[in-house]
Amino acid sequence: MTERLQRTRAARGRWPSRRPLADLPGGTAIPLVWSFLYFFFLLTGYYVLRPVRDAMGASADVAAVFPASMIDWFQARGISLGDFTLQVLFTGTFVAMLLLQPVYGALVSRFPRRVFLPVVYLVFIAILVGFYFAFDSGTSGRGAAFFIFVAVFNLFAVAVFWSYMADVFANEDAKRVYGYIGAGGTLGGLLGPELTTWLVEPLGVANMLLISAAFLGLCLLCIVMLMPHARRREGGQRRGEIGGDILAGLRLVAREPLLRAIALLIFFGVGVGTLLYNEQAAIVRSLAADDARVAVAFYSRLDRWINWLVLIVQVLLTRRLLVHLGVAKVLMIPALAILAGYMLLAASPLPLLIAIVQVGTRAGEFAIGKPARETIYTRVAAEWRYKAKAAIDTVVYRGGDLTFVWVHKLLAAGGSHVVFGAGILVAAAMTLGAWRVGREQARLPE
Template sequence: MTESMALSQRIVRLRTALRDYPPLLWSFLYFFCLLTGYYVLRPVRDAMGASADVEAVFPHAMIQWFTARGMDLGEFTLQALFTGTFIGMVLLQPLYGLLVSRFPRRVFLPVVYLVFVGCLFGFYVAFTREMPGRGAAFFIWVAVFNLFAVSVFWSYMADIFANEEAKRLYGYIGAGGTLGGLTGPALTKTLVVHIGVANMMLVSVAFLLICVYCIVRLAPWAKRAEQLRGSVSGDDAMGGRVLEGLRLIARDPLLRALAMLMFFGVGVGTLLYNQQREIAQLLPEDAFRTAFYSNIDLWINLLVLIVQVFVTRKLLTRFGVAPALMIPAFAILFGFGVLTMSPLPIVIAVVQILTRAGEFSLGKPARETIYTRVDRESRYKAKAAIDTVIYRGGDLTFAWVHKGLLAFGSSVVFGVGLLVAAGMSFSAWRVIREQARLPVEKQ
């Protein structure tokens, strides 16, 4: 079969999917705009994390507190930022649980996104006036925004699509996000030098407002799917306790396995991210550091798009989640093995690109299909706890682990990372084993 014939067949399959599943187009647009808006902001966040200007990152009171005790806060920038992010996640988790428990989806989803939009207007003012401490506030906020907004997105998709539909369609939806992941860094790389960092906030606002519109357009299909699952109105509030998500994780073997997979997966990513920061610190200005991170994001999302178009759907529909979970795990094991022997900057960048591309193109779609087979509380509450508290708990843990290991050299950092990657592989195997025990469709 020629490449043109193969491409024609894929186009025909896409047209058929769009015809048979009307919500697919809105889901595609929703994820495209969400990740475009996020990736417009992510390089700015990363540049703040790598900034040598401590006063731009932290408030004066915090700098003075460290100085009075003989410590240079600049030596602990990422550790302080990850600690603040984890605290923010823990504090916001009960609020999110309250929203999910007390309000129907049509209310709390738009509210979450509109709150994010309001925050971006606040950051526009902070960056325009160059307020001290803007870097830390923005770094923590973007991390919270990404995890909550993306977690809610996939929970919403699991409301709309059943398991077999998810296997067929999540590749297309994920490709929409990947295109957004390409568009966002390209916009930032092109615009930030000309219009400045502050105006990138307004660019992101425009995309998030489109997300709100997509949520409203998708509501009828989500309501219909819930009615098929047994909900009377199709738009009931979930009820239950605010912290039910953490209790579900403690009780359910599958959710525990997913939590451990998230924890160790974040661990390898954090170790790589912190080493990558050592490279970015050599660049002289925030705009150049922002462009540096934009280039990495562009390469990651380009690779993700290729895998999603040619591999993800075929793997999920023919073989289920097992290969999509294990291939990234083994690739990370191999990458850390190479880094242990040769921790060169270019190798770090390449492994970072391959690691995140494997996660976004294979690992994450595989995990998200599993959530279509569990109940609503697990989809919204437990999943949100895994995607936020567990995720940022891993960030916090391995940010400080990295700080302790750095004194022994990069090879030691990646040697420990090899053990963390082994824990990730074992956790992926446990997820595969536990999800196999689920019924094909769990109502």
């Protein structure tokens, strides 16, 4: 053994272990295990719900999606609500998110996550049990309520997870353990669609909601087990601003070139995804007819392929790309790939090709685009991270959903070639946004 290696190991204070977890700082192993399980259970439960939500959006049974009174009201005015299913659902989601975001901001600003999270999860479990009875009995309007609920669930349960982790782990510890915790979420994102694919046919859609509720119950256990660690970290730390102020955030976005560029990238990035989602929903609607189980199984398989691809890219490429190419070049990879995908679809909008581009689009966002964008927020002021990011993630993101779901309705009259031809322009705008973000972020300190 060389003298240099001996000095290095002595400086570390102990001999390094060949087991990665053995080198964790003292006291982090137990919260790491519970955090890993928490994220695993959370994303498993979420991805059990997501295919059900997507199937409701693609359902041809308008009575399953909207209340009978709402259908009658539109019918009396000569409007077939079934022709505007996704448009109405996305509009309802946008309104619900705008109304609930201040509630979310108030909760996380005034109470520790360890205090309000258990209550939120108990409410979600109760709601899922209520949806079980609604789906089991075939209650009219269950689809729209469930579609919007999953978006709310994503905001309150999934988005706040990492805020809770910041309550549990100190900054230096977080650098060591977040990779392991993230792996738990990736595995959950793989298991959820698998469970739905295997079980939705024999058990039916309603029982999948109980399975998701069971996973949320396991999340609740993890939250409780992490409470002592969060309480120790809480100390005299200042809370607040985690939820962000939408109006203050929008003012920051309007004022700062980098934030404007990120908003542009997000808006048109959502646009390309929404156009694809709507074209795919039309195909699923024609294939699945009135059988929701077929649609749920299709969407769960799609989520499975996406999460497998995300896992492969995360493990093999993401870190290397960010380290060797930098944020600016990495942001251009998914943007240019989507632009190329839309060019192919404009020439030949085959159902299989639409599914392939959809998988590539979402996988590129989750595995490359989002990690690259999130690294930018580590180099900016807290006001940007909390207020501006909250505004972009709600108003800009859901506003993009709302805008392009109606744009698709206008374009769809001309057929898929017209939709994807216009989509090339949207993808080009997204690429311009990615280039501008890369240029502006280069001016930030490392």
